[in-house]
Amino acid sequence: MKRTIDTLEKRISDAMAAAAGRSDCAAIVRLSTDPKFGDYQANGVMALAKKIKTNPRKLAEQVVSNLDIADICEPPEIAGPGFINLRLKSDFITGRLLQINADVENRLGIEKEAQPRTIVVDFSCPNIAKQMHVGHLRSTVIGDCICRMLEFLGHNVIRQNHIGDWGLQMGMVVQAIETACFNLTSNDKYLLSLLSENPQKWENESLKRIDLNLEQLESLYIKTNKALEIGHPDFEERIRRLLVGLQHGETGCLIFWSKARDITLKECQRMYNLLNVTLTGKDIRGESFYKDDLHEVVDKLLKSKIAEKSEGAVCVFPDGFKNKEGQRLPFIVQKSDSAYLYATTDLAAIRYRINELKADKIVYVTDARQKLHFEMLFATARMAKWVGDDIELSHVMFGSVLGDDGAPLKTRSGENVKLKELLDEAVERAKAVVEEKNPNLPADKKQKIAEAVGIGAVKYADYSNNRTSDYVFSFDKMLAMDGNTAPYMQYAYARIKSIERKAQTKDVDIATELAGLERLDLTELAELELAKYLIRYGEAIDAAVSDYRPNYLTAYLYELAQKFSAFYTNCPVLDAGPDKRPTRLLLCDLTARTIKHGLSELLGIEVVEQM
RNA sequence: GCGCCCGUAGCUCAGUUGGAUAGAGCAACGGAUUUCUAAUCCGUAGGUCGCAGGUUCGAGUCCUGCCGGGCGUGCCA
Known part of the structure; x- marks a missing residue:
C-alpha cells in the first residue's frame, strides 16, 4: 500500500x-x-x-x-x-483502514522499500573499563531507533558498536587489571610463589581467580589515572611500556586487556538488554579490530600525497578547513610520537565498511561536538577515493543531556551520571506511581509495569526531543501522565486492552466482528479524525527515517494517542449499537496495533496491558 | 579571533526542499465522572518567532549585520 x-x-x-x-x-x-x-x-x-x-x-x-x-x-x-x-474521500479512508486490517504480514499496510540498501550504523560506542553513563544514552537509544526503522523498511542494516578498546588509555587499563591481580596475590601464598617463579603462569592463575565487576574495574582505572596525573616519572614510564607492550601484542599485556574488555562488554550487554536495545556481541567491532590496518592507512595517504608531514605529525589538509590563524586546518592521522589516533581508526573503519561490509551508506550517531571531526573525516576519505560519490556518509548528531542548572548532567561530585543509576531511579519512581494508582495489582505485575514505564520514559524523553538540541533531564517531566510522554502513550494502549478484556465479559467477540468487516461508519467527528490519522502512520515513519529524526515518530504517536483519547471519551465502544460497534472496535484495534508497533518495534519501548 | 549549532508563549519544546490566521505540553483559570482505567477529555488565557535590514506574491524557515548563549578550533575521543 x-x-x-x-x-x-x-x-x-x-x-x-x-x-x-x-x-x-x-x-x-x-x-x-x-x-x-x-x-x-x-x-x-x-x-x-x-x-x-x-x-x-x-x-x-x-x-x-x-x-x-x-x-x-x-x-x-x-x-x-x-x-x-x-x-x-471517506470511501478512500475506510478502504485504507480495511486494507490495514487485512494486512496478514502485520506491517500495518506499510510497504517495504523498493530498493533496499546496505546501511552501516555506528552507535553507542562505550569505552573499556568505564561504566556506561548518561553520555552514552542518546547515541545508544537514537542509533537503535534508526536501525529499527531502517530494518522495518526492508534495508539491510549492519550495526557497528565501535567501542573504545584501543589507544592511549589502554596502558592504564592493563595496569588496572594488573593491580587487581597483585591485590589478589598479596594474601595468597600460592600466587605469591608463582609471581616470582613463573610470571606467565601467575598471570593466568590470578586472572582465572579474579572476579571483578565493571564498577570495581572502573574504580581501579580511575585510581590509576589519578596516580598518573599526580606525576610519578617511573609510573608514567611503566604505563607507557604497558601500552607499547600491548600494541606489540605481548601476551601478558593482551590477556589483561582482554580480561578488561570482557568485563566491560558483559556489563554493557546487560545495559542493552535493560534498555531493550538491539545491540549484541556480534555488533561489536571496536577500535582494536582495525589496529593492523592503521599503518597502511597512513602509508597510502602519504604515498598518494594526500597526507604530509607537518610539525612532526602526519596530517591531511582537506580543502575549506581553517584554523584560528586562518591557515589550513590539519586532520592528524599520526602523531609526532608515531602513535595513531581516532582519525586513523575511523579511516580504517570506513574502508572496512565499504570494502568488506559493502555499505551503501554509513551513519554515525555521535554528539554534536564531533561535527568538525566527521566533516574532516568524510572529506579525507573522499579525497583518498576510499568513498565513492554514490556512497552517503551521514553524521547524525545530537545535543547534550543537561541538568537543572543548564550544564551537562553530572552528579554532585562532578562525575558522569551512570546509566544504570539513572534507569534504576526511573524505575523506582515509576513504581511509586503504579503503587499509588493501581495498588491492587499483583507485585510482579507492578514491577513489570514500573520497568516498562520507567525505562520507556527515559527513552521516550530522548526521542521526543529534537535530537540536535540539548535538553534538560527531568524525571518529573518524563514520567508525567499528561503530555508527550511514554506513560501517556502506554496508558492509551492499556485502555484499549482494557476494552478488549471487558469485551469477553460482555460476550463480544472482537475477532469475529473484525474478520468479515466490509463497511465502516465514520459519522462521529472523533471517529473520522482518528481514522484519517491512522492511515498516515507510514508517512510519519518515512519522515522520521529520512531525516533520522525519531521525534517525528513520537509526535505522530502522541497525536494519535490524543485523537484516540478524544474518541474514547466521546464514543462508547462496547455499548455501541451493532451498526457502530464494529467500526469502533476496528479503530481501537488499529490504534492499539499502531501504538504497539511504534513504541515496541520502532522505539524499543515496552507496552503494558494494564497500568 | 575564526568556524559550527542555537535564540519561538511565564517554563520545556514542536514547527518537514520558503506557504494561508506560528502549534503542543507544563504551569494558571473554568468546565466534564450513575458510563469501556479521570494516569482522561473539553474550553479560556498567554507571541514584536533575539534585534535591524534584505531577497519575494509570501520569511520562524533563505541572505547580511548586530546582540545573547552553547560547542569546537594541531598531536584525547
Missing part, C-alpha cells in the same frame, strides 16, 4: 509537468495547515508559476483540470495565491 502523500505528490507533479511542458516539477504536497483547507495541500504550483512566469492561480486551474485523483480525493479546490487543497 503506497503512502497517500507519495501518490498525491506523483500524480500532481505529473499534472504540473503536463500543464507546464517541463519535467522539473514538484507538487510539494504537505499536510494541511488547517482542517478547513482539507487534509493535504499542494504548494508547488506557486513556485512553478514563478519559474515559468505565469499566473499561479491560472496554472493551478490547468493542473487541476489535468489531474485524476478522484479515487482518493474530493474535487480539489484552488485557494489563496495558488494552493491546491485536497480532501480525502
Whole structure:
C-alpha cells in the first residue's frame, strides 16, 4: 500500500509537468495547515508559476483540470495565491483502514522499500573499563531507533558498536587489571610463589581467580589515572611500556586487556538488554579490530600525497578547513610520537565498511561536538577515493543531556551520571506511581509495569526531543501522565486492552466482528479524525527515517494517542449499537496495533496491558 | 579571533526542499465522572518567532549585520 502523500505528490507533479511542458516539477504536497483547507495541500504550483512566469492561480486551474485523483480525493479546490487543497474521500479512508486490517504480514499496510540498501550504523560506542553513563544514552537509544526503522523498511542494516578498546588509555587499563591481580596475590601464598617463579603462569592463575565487576574495574582505572596525573616519572614510564607492550601484542599485556574488555562488554550487554536495545556481541567491532590496518592507512595517504608531514605529525589538509590563524586546518592521522589516533581508526573503519561490509551508506550517531571531526573525516576519505560519490556518509548528531542548572548532567561530585543509576531511579519512581494508582495489582505485575514505564520514559524523553538540541533531564517531566510522554502513550494502549478484556465479559467477540468487516461508519467527528490519522502512520515513519529524526515518530504517536483519547471519551465502544460497534472496535484495534508497533518495534519501548 | 549549532508563549519544546490566521505540553483559570482505567477529555488565557535590514506574491524557515548563549578550533575521543 503506497503512502497517500507519495501518490498525491506523483500524480500532481505529473499534472504540473503536463500543464507546464517541463519535467522539473514538484507538487510539494504537505499536510494541511488547517482542517478547513482539507487534509493535504499542494504548494508547488506557486513556485512553478514563478519559474515559468505565469499566473499561479491560472496554472493551478490547468493542473487541476489535468489531474485524476478522484479515487482518493474530493474535487480539489484552488485557494489563496495558488494552493491546491485536497480532501480525502471517506470511501478512500475506510478502504485504507480495511486494507490495514487485512494486512496478514502485520506491517500495518506499510510497504517495504523498493530498493533496499546496505546501511552501516555506528552507535553507542562505550569505552573499556568505564561504566556506561548518561553520555552514552542518546547515541545508544537514537542509533537503535534508526536501525529499527531502517530494518522495518526492508534495508539491510549492519550495526557497528565501535567501542573504545584501543589507544592511549589502554596502558592504564592493563595496569588496572594488573593491580587487581597483585591485590589478589598479596594474601595468597600460592600466587605469591608463582609471581616470582613463573610470571606467565601467575598471570593466568590470578586472572582465572579474579572476579571483578565493571564498577570495581572502573574504580581501579580511575585510581590509576589519578596516580598518573599526580606525576610519578617511573609510573608514567611503566604505563607507557604497558601500552607499547600491548600494541606489540605481548601476551601478558593482551590477556589483561582482554580480561578488561570482557568485563566491560558483559556489563554493557546487560545495559542493552535493560534498555531493550538491539545491540549484541556480534555488533561489536571496536577500535582494536582495525589496529593492523592503521599503518597502511597512513602509508597510502602519504604515498598518494594526500597526507604530509607537518610539525612532526602526519596530517591531511582537506580543502575549506581553517584554523584560528586562518591557515589550513590539519586532520592528524599520526602523531609526532608515531602513535595513531581516532582519525586513523575511523579511516580504517570506513574502508572496512565499504570494502568488506559493502555499505551503501554509513551513519554515525555521535554528539554534536564531533561535527568538525566527521566533516574532516568524510572529506579525507573522499579525497583518498576510499568513498565513492554514490556512497552517503551521514553524521547524525545530537545535543547534550543537561541538568537543572543548564550544564551537562553530572552528579554532585562532578562525575558522569551512570546509566544504570539513572534507569534504576526511573524505575523506582515509576513504581511509586503504579503503587499509588493501581495498588491492587499483583507485585510482579507492578514491577513489570514500573520497568516498562520507567525505562520507556527515559527513552521516550530522548526521542521526543529534537535530537540536535540539548535538553534538560527531568524525571518529573518524563514520567508525567499528561503530555508527550511514554506513560501517556502506554496508558492509551492499556485502555484499549482494557476494552478488549471487558469485551469477553460482555460476550463480544472482537475477532469475529473484525474478520468479515466490509463497511465502516465514520459519522462521529472523533471517529473520522482518528481514522484519517491512522492511515498516515507510514508517512510519519518515512519522515522520521529520512531525516533520522525519531521525534517525528513520537509526535505522530502522541497525536494519535490524543485523537484516540478524544474518541474514547466521546464514543462508547462496547455499548455501541451493532451498526457502530464494529467500526469502533476496528479503530481501537488499529490504534492499539499502531501504538504497539511504534513504541515496541520502532522505539524499543515496552507496552503494558494494564497500568 | 575564526568556524559550527542555537535564540519561538511565564517554563520545556514542536514547527518537514520558503506557504494561508506560528502549534503542543507544563504551569494558571473554568468546565466534564450513575458510563469501556479521570494516569482522561473539553474550553479560556498567554507571541514584536533575539534585534535591524534584505531577497519575494509570501520569511520562524533563505541572505547580511548586530546582540545573547552553547560547542569546537594541531598531536584525547
